[in-house]
Amino acid sequence: MVPQGGNTSLSGAATPDHSGNAVVVSLSRMNRILAIDPANNTMTAQAGCVLAALQEAALQVDRLFPLSLASEGSCQIGGNLSTNAGGVRVLRYGNTRELTLGVEVVLPNGEIWNGLRGLRKDNTGYDLKHLFIGAEGTLGFITAAVLKLFPLPKVTAVAWVAVGSPMLALQLLANLQDHFGASLTACELVSDISLGLVLKNIPGTQQPLSSSPWYLLIELSGSRDDKALDESLENFLGAALVQASVRDAVLAKSYAQARQLWALRENIGEAQKIEGMSIKHDVSVPISRIPEFIERADSALLKNFPEIRIVTFGHIGDGNLHYNQSRPTKISNDEFIAAQAEVNRIVYNIVHELGGSISAEHGIGQLKCLTLLDYKSPVEMAMMHSVKRAIDPLGLMNPGKIFPVNC
Numbered sequence: 001m002v003p004q005g006g007n008t009s010l011s012g013a014a015t016p017d018h019s020g021n022a023v024v025v026s027l028s029r030m031n032r033i034l035a036i037d038p039a040n041n042t043m044t045a046q047a048g049c050v051l052a053a054l055q056e057a058a059l060q061v062d063r064l065f066p067l068s069l070a071s072e073g074s075c076q077i078g079g080n081l082s083t084n085a086g087g088v089r090v091l092r093y094g095n096t097r098e099l100t101l102g103v104e105v106v107l108p109n110g111e112i113w114n115g116l117r118g119l120r121k122d123n124t125g126y127d128l129k130h131l132f133i134g135a136e137g138t139l140g141f142i143t144a145a146v147l148k149l150f151p152l153p154k155v156t157a158v159a160w161v162a163v164g165s166p167m168l169a170l171q172l173l174a175n176l177q178d179h180f181g182a183s184l185t186a187c188e189l190v191s192d193i194s195l196g197l198v199l200k201n202i203p204g205t206q207q208p209l210s211s212s213p214w215y216l217l218i219e220l221s222g223s224r225d226d227k228a229l230d231e232s233l234e235n236f237l238g239a240a241l242v243q244a245s246v247r248d249a250v251l252a253k254s255y256a257q258a259r260q261l262w263a264l265r266e267n268i269g270e271a272q273k274i275e276g277m278s279i280k281h282d283v284s285v286p287i288s289r290i291p292e293f294i295e296r297a298d299s300a301l302l303k304n305f306p307e308i309r310i311v312t313f314g315h316i317g318d319g320n321l322h323y324n325q326s327r328p329t330k331i332s333n334d335e336f337i338a339a340q341a342e343v344n345r346i347v348y349n350i351v352h353e354l355g356g357s358i359s360a361e362h363g364i365g366q367l368k369c370l371t372l373l374d375y376k377s378p379v380e381m382a383m384m385h386s387v388k389r390a391i392d393p394l395g396l397m398n399p400g401k402i403f404p405v406n407c
């Protein structure tokens, strides 16, 4: 049985393997919001609710459901839970795991576990919901969840900032956190090559500043009392310019301008697709080691593949980079794809040496289940197998995902 939500998985997790023995079970018709409790700051929703519909329902009661992904118009909360989705606001609110208080699950043996508790404190033994969050449908069907809501921010400030290097970007992030604390909602790193692809391939986009090797997209948000957030950010960036820790900066003066700046970040994936074949990595390392990762991985890749175009962007505040490679213009798609295994090996080995993860947000699915065996310790794999066997002894749920078939 293959649970399927919006089928926006980027790792082949929601589609059957090649066995021909699987049944796809769509959760799309379980799309009701069961309860909203603004005083408890919770919402209880069935698994098939589309993420954007949940964001909208929260807005209606003056609350925020902060999970935000480019696929939010089609992905479903059941899929978000099962992939422990991240997105652009993890820095402030955490990933889906941290936004979930309870789940309801149909187990492989047909029993229903009603764990729909809206509690922030509950120390009554193992916290079983965490087994199902991020399990990619391999342990059961999530049918509903209790989700955390937050006060709706009343003001936001968005800036696009040019910086000289990933190390300077990291220092700026630390200064922003020191200065603005929890008001810092998002901090996204974008390389000049990534921006160049957007400007080239996405109509209506414009270069906001003169060219620089790296940029940060910064978003602050606050309550009614934070009216001067714009001004505070302007003063902060003004001081950073004087100290030469940033090269240039522009602050959005309207909602429309803020959307234009966000569009430069959100369209990188699409711009890369238009550019042609690419090899993608969704990796994480400790935040402090991001500059080292970029330096080592860039240098190793360029040594082996001198013409390769490295497209680096992502959630620097979470230590999560989308570290992608676009096809060198001089070689064919086939030649480029032939290099994929070697490119992956170079990137993942460095990630591993730095104590990182080969999949920060997108899960394992079918795409990375063999690669996982190279990087997870045998002890960790054995524990995962034990959990799988205990809950799904007949191997009914989502075969060939996370665990390779016959493994």
Ligand SMILES: Cc1cc2nc3c(=O)[nH]c(=O)nc-3n(C[C@H](O)[C@H](O)[C@H](O)COP(=O)(O)OP(=O)(O)OC[C@H]3O[C@@H](n4cnc5c(N)ncnc54)[C@H](O)[C@@H]3O)c2cc1C
Binding pocket: 002, 003, 004, 005, 006, 007, 008, 009, 010, 013, 014, 027, 047, 048, 068, 069, 070, 071, 074, 075, 076, 077, 078, 079, 080, 081, 082, 083, 084, 085, 086, 087, 088, 135, 136, 137, 138, 140, 141, 142, 143, 269, 361, 362, 398, 401
């Ligand atoms: C344009 C684009 C941008 C994206 N951006 C991000 C991003 O920023 N961050 C991020 O984390 N991901 C991102 N993704 C990946 C994807 O959108 C997320 O993983 C999303 O959470 C998947 O939701 P879905 O409903 O489409 O799940 P599906 O693709 O349908 O399923 C994903 C997995 O969950 C399982 N599953 C689905 N529903 C259930 C259920 N009810 N019970 C048990 N198992 C279930 C499936 O079997 C599968 O293993 C992006 C994808 C696209 C296309």
